Amino acid sequence: MLSGYLTGRTVRERLAAGDKEAAIREMAELLAASGKVADVAGLVRAALAREEQGTTGLGEEIAIPHAKTDAVTGPVVGFARSPEGIEWGALDGTKARLVFMIAVPEEAAxxxxxxxxALLSRKLMSAGFRERLLGAADEAAVLRVLGEIE
Incomplete structure (x- = not known):
C-alpha cells in the first residue's frame, strides 16, 4: 500500500540529525528526492507548525511528523532510523529511533x-515489526521490512 508513496529514494538508513527540528529538516530533504516537494522550506515550516499543536512522537521509539501543505505536489512518505534516538516529546519518554514523515498536498489532504x-500506526504496534526495522542491516533490508506494510 505504501509502495506508491515510499520508495528507495525516500528511505535513509541513518539520520544524521541530533534533534527534532534538524530531523524534520533532514526528512524534508529526503522527501524532496521523490520529486514531489516543490518547496522544502515550506514543508519544514508546515511540519514544525504541526509539532507545535502536539508532538508526533508516538512512543515505542516512533515519531511520525506529518504535514498538509502545498509545498508538496503529491502524497509522499519517508523513513529513516536514528540509532541513538531523538528526543521527540513522546509521552512514554522514549527517544524516536524510527522516524516516518508523511506529507500530502493541502487539497488532497x-x-x-x-x-x-493509520496503516503505519497499526503495523508499528507490532514489536516484531519494529525490531526487524531497527535490525535491518542495510537500505535494501529496510525496504524489504517496509514492504510488509499493506
Whole structure:
C-alpha cells in the first residue's frame, strides 16, 4: 500500500540529525528526492507548525511528523532510523529511533494522510515489526521490512 508513496529514494538508513527540528529538516530533504516537494522550506515550516499543536512522537521509539501543505505536489512518505534516538516529546519518554514523515498536498489532504497514518500506526504496534526495522542491516533490508506494510 505504501509502495506508491515510499520508495528507495525516500528511505535513509541513518539520520544524521541530533534533534527534532534538524530531523524534520533532514526528512524534508529526503522527501524532496521523490520529486514531489516543490518547496522544502515550506514543508519544514508546515511540519514544525504541526509539532507545535502536539508532538508526533508516538512512543515505542516512533515519531511520525506529518504535514498538509502545498509545498508538496503529491502524497509522499519517508523513513529513516536514528540509532541513538531523538528526543521527540513522546509521552512514554522514549527517544524516536524510527522516524516516518508523511506529507500530502493541502487539497488532497482529506483522509489520505490519516489513512497512511493509520496503516503505519497499526503495523508499528507490532514489536516484531519494529525490531526487524531497527535490525535491518542495510537500505535494501529496510525496504524489504517496509514492504510488509499493506
Amino acid at each position: 482529506g483522509d489520505e494522510h490519516l489513512r497512511i497514518l
